[in-house]
Amino acid sequence: MQLTEVIEKRRSIRKFSDKPVSRGILEELIKAAALAPTASNLQAWRFFVADDPKLVRDIDSFSPGLSGKPPVIIAIASDLAEVERRGSKNSLVYGLMMDASMAAENLMLKAADLGLGTCAIKSYNDKAVHKLLNLPDTMRLEILISLGWPEGEPRTPKRKPMEEVLFWNAWEGQAEEAADKKPEKETDSPSTAEKALKTATLAESRNSKAEHFNKKELQDLLIYMITSAAGLPGEPQMYGPLRLIESSRRLAGMLGDAYGGAVFGELTALIDAGKGKNMTDPEGFCEMLGEAAAQATDLLSD
Known part of the structure; x- marks a missing residue:
């Protein structure tokens, strides 16, 4: 696909099929992520790819922001020891998260190009995921990305018009009213079959x-x-x-x-x-x- 088409195609996917993602494809995604800009060329991000089904379920249990039972979860962390060694104090404060975000966007765009779906979140318990991934204290988790083959077509979210987000040279007060508006939250309505299965499971558990x-x-x-x-x-x-x-x-x-x-x-x-x-x-x-x-x-x- 052309770059503009990929950007327009990317969506936050919250429902995945159970089709596995090969490690060859996963390595291709990480290569794309590692080509993202990085302050002072630190390259302090580290990519932990969870594709073991049990580990994925365990991480999912401690990550309220994840949904849709993804077959893969990618954790992007920063190597603080590397940053300390290089003496980049500013990166410790704000640069590492920025680097991780740009790497995540590269990864998600490449995934969209390959027909995969992703969703980036910050809603997870840091200590629990640290423990599950066996990360040392010198690793700081920055972001989690759920990944897999989308189940169905996601709806296209509404975006604000350019006149509400684009300003030439300086602020002129055009968007005071728009400042209080919040973007609509993307949600997935459970299917009838999913509701019936959930009800049956709850009844069995109760009994x-x-x-x-x-x-x-x-x-x-x-x-x-x-x-x-x-x-x-x-x-x-x-x-x-x-x-x-x-x-x-x-x-x-x-x-x-x-x-x-x-x-x-x-x-x-x-x-x-x-x-x-x-x-x-x-x-x-x-x-x-x-x-x-x-x-x-x-x-x-x-």
């Missing part, structure tokens, strides 16, 4: 596992979550993560009582020890949340 849980505890958790959500609009923002992690702690306790397992006990102990830091030690509280997510990866081996 086989409901007897393991205490109904009163489940009801109490539900009420706690509803009342927490109802109260949050009038409370400081700091209470949101606290309410959510407290709900998670209660659920972990119930799962531990129903099924046993050291991980549930360790999670509840970690949360109990750290949730009180929400107001006294916000950084310690955030660290506890990250540790809990990383610790939860051990559940995937069950």
